[in-house]
Amino acid sequence: MRNQSLPSWGRFPRSSAEVVPLHWAADARIPFGKPVLGYGLGRSYGDSCQNDGGVLLPTRGLDRFLALDEEHGLLTCEAGVSLGEILRLVVPRGFFLPVVPGTKEVTVGGAIANDVHGKNHHRLGTFGTQVESFELLRSTGERLVCSLQENPDLFAATVGGLGLTGLVLRATLRLRRIVASTIDAETLAIRDLAEFFAISRESDENFEYTVAWIDCLAAGNRLGRGILHRGNHADEPGALTPPPFAGQLTVPIELPVSPLNRLTLSAFNAVYYGKNRLSAGRHFLEPNPFFFPLDSVSHWNRIYGLDGFFQFQSAVPSDAAQATTRTMLTAIAASGQGSFLAVLKNFGQASSPGLLSFPRPGTTLALDFPNRGEPTRKLFRELHAMVRDAGGRIYPAKDALMPAEQFQTQYAGVLDAFRSRMDPAFSSSLWRRVMDG
Secondary structure, three states: OEEEOOOOOOOOOOOOEEEOOOOOHHHOOOOOOOOEEEEOOOOOOOOOOOOOOOEEEEOOOOOOEEEEEOOOOEEEEEOOOEHHHHHHHHHHHOEEOOOOOOOOOOEHHHHHHOOOOOOOHHHHOOHHHHEEEEEEEOOOOOEEEEOOOOOHHHHHHHOOOOOOOOEEEEEEEEOEEOOOOOEEEEEEEEOOHHHHHHHHHHHHHHOOEEEEEEOOOOOHHHOOOEEEEEEEEOOOOOOOOOOOOOOOEEOOOOOOEOOOOHHHHHHHHHHHHHHHHHOOEEEEEOHHHHHOHHHHEEOHHHHHEOOOEEEEEEEEOHHHHHHHHHHHHHHHHHHOOOOOOEEEEEEOOOOOOOOOOOOOOEEEEEEEEEOOOHHHHHHHHHHHHHHHHOOOEEOHHHOOOOOHHHHHHHOOOOHHHHHHHOOOOEOOHHHHHHHHO
């Protein structure tokens, strides 16, 4: 074991842990003496993938495909396989993952631990709803197969359980059939927040995938203006081309200071809105530009500078969604700390099998903010309070600043059940911050 810093995607907080890479599932063991946590590709934004002072178990060495049942659309692979690697294998064979997040650079184990969601939550729910089963290694040495039928309590605790119930070694996932890799997509310009909510129901009824980019610095009668992206899998047979592994561009170094400020963000947002408004309409897009646009720029997180960045993602109940979203966007615009990565989407009614799963019926807003120190923390305190007052939730996988009381309140009804199923050897910086700090 050696001490090493494996960062989160937001590059905050910085932490150090002993690192024990895993290479073979059959040889995997849980070290004792310090808190343990699995680590995939580090795409959690805050401290949910950090274990300061403990032990991290990188799982990328567990990267083997084990079985593909094309008749029934089932794939079995080890937990360190990335979603991108799965798509490279299955798309040419006429399959796609039913649920994908905004990046394909996520391991299967990480997707389960954070119960990731995508643009089609209103249709299919979370990633966890498409998991047939997985094998879980406990610190006792037990290797348990978990599904809705077998060890269902551990299945429910592990899906969205932040990696705290043990180490997922392998999983069997359901796939969906496609006849072409392209997405029949449509882009619409949205004048303001009211228009987003006015057309959302029609979009969700007619399109499997929907999400809106929002200009979070727009204020007044332009508050909430943006671009709505929606689409369905193409229904005419065509090419089956998987998304490429590497991005076309890269940020080669971590910038000492972030160039993102009110001036540059205002300029970017105006150009992005104007460009997409002019090109609005129907397009046939490959998976990368539709599902994973940021994957085209490798290491894009480095643009936020040495101090890193924070992501804020909330889920607010439907009855409070429009008013609370308006209040949050007003506060963000007034602060001048806008985000060029601002997305707005309605979640559906589909429930996740995971006890700590984040999505809930309502609306989710997600934004990235350069770490400006106290001004950024002050803004987050205001946003957290708005979400709390509306009875909403903050996404633990994206969080670095949520108050402990807020985490405990948003999961009050399930925390006792979850804690009873945790593995006592496993912990994380996030868990200690929100539960033990």
